[in-house]
Amino acid sequence: MAMALLVACHECDLLQREPDLPQGGKALCSRCGATLYVRRRDTIDRTLALVFAAAVLFAIGNAFPVVTMEIQGQRTEALVWQGAWRLYKDGEPLVGGIVFLTAFVFPLVQIVGMLSILLPLRLGLTPRYLVPAFRTVEESRPWSMVEVFMLGVLVSLVKLSHMATVVPGVGMWAFFALIIVLASATSVLDPREVWDRLDATAANGTAPDDCREGSTA
């Protein structure tokens, strides 16, 4: 499939021919300089490995307290979903909901979504749910805010350290590792390759004539 396809810049809409890139190469828009796409090496394998690690870290991060606080012998600890639940019970269901979605649900959607897409692809399977699943993963990414959440944890630790003994828990280290692993997973993922594989295996006879360069003439 080495035909010249067309690509439209997502920032300025300039229509240009897709350059053939070497592994690790990056295509920039010739008008506005936005990154059109990057070709990643072994994208499926690498991303899959990182997403597996992310799944383990996410499980640890949510099973153990993120922070433990001690004031005069009284101890409290907090897990992410507990924090959201306490906000809900305090009469702030909306804030609790936002926190629960951005720090728990959407990161989970990212991890489970990528696993359920990349694992079958790696095994050469293409069940029907892959296309809507990958679309959901791609569209919900901005709402997964693990890194913002962890910065919030750090700020609260400093605020509390004036009045109590605060101990970072296992959950916190797991979450820090999760930030790094998730960020690397997104940066080694080549969505174009995933889409191409999904397209090639769609096999319903819709040859991509309409996006081939020759058809403009």
Add this chain to the structure above:
Amino acid sequence: MSVPTAARLGFLSCHVCERVTRAVTGAAAPKCPRCGARLHSRKPSSVARTWALLIAAAILYVPANAQPVMITTSLFGTQRDTILSGVAYLWQSGSWPLATLVFVASVVVPLLKLLALGYLAASVHYRSRRNVLGRSRLFRVLEFVGRWSMLDVFVVMVLAALVKLQSLANIQAGPGAMWFGIVVVLTMLASMSFDPRLIWDSVGEDDGRQAGAI
């Protein structure tokens, strides 16, 4: 010749998977043949939606800053903290790098986002052709920084979850936290509904008209 954009040449590019498809005239609500997402040359009523969300965010920004985001009850009484008084407290307790961080994330970024997106939407409305590249870059920055404003909501959440010591001290989220959370979500939705390709649409437009005239 005018600048060859997908829209001018009759192509649609998918906003999810970026596949380019030839536009079929008269076809209602075309869908991407690859990923099934709805296709449109430009995001539908992009500028109007951006304005609506921005105005809503700007209105709610007032209670978000005026009302307390955090209510602390302790042996010494009740203390109501707004976002700014929280920053002031951090500054006074000597953690000025952190105070700066919280100030930037919860005051500078939302304000900047409201103003800058408003400017971008207005510049598109008036088909400005000035500093196109700069405006395009501005949008890229806005998209990236917006989510960090959620910082203060998370801080309140962690503090409210931890400080629950019946007699000694109790921290609760205040109504300001809700308004602030909504403001951040609205500004994120605003930047998502803005279509950066509109910034470039005025470029090379006149060239086309001139070519037609000659």
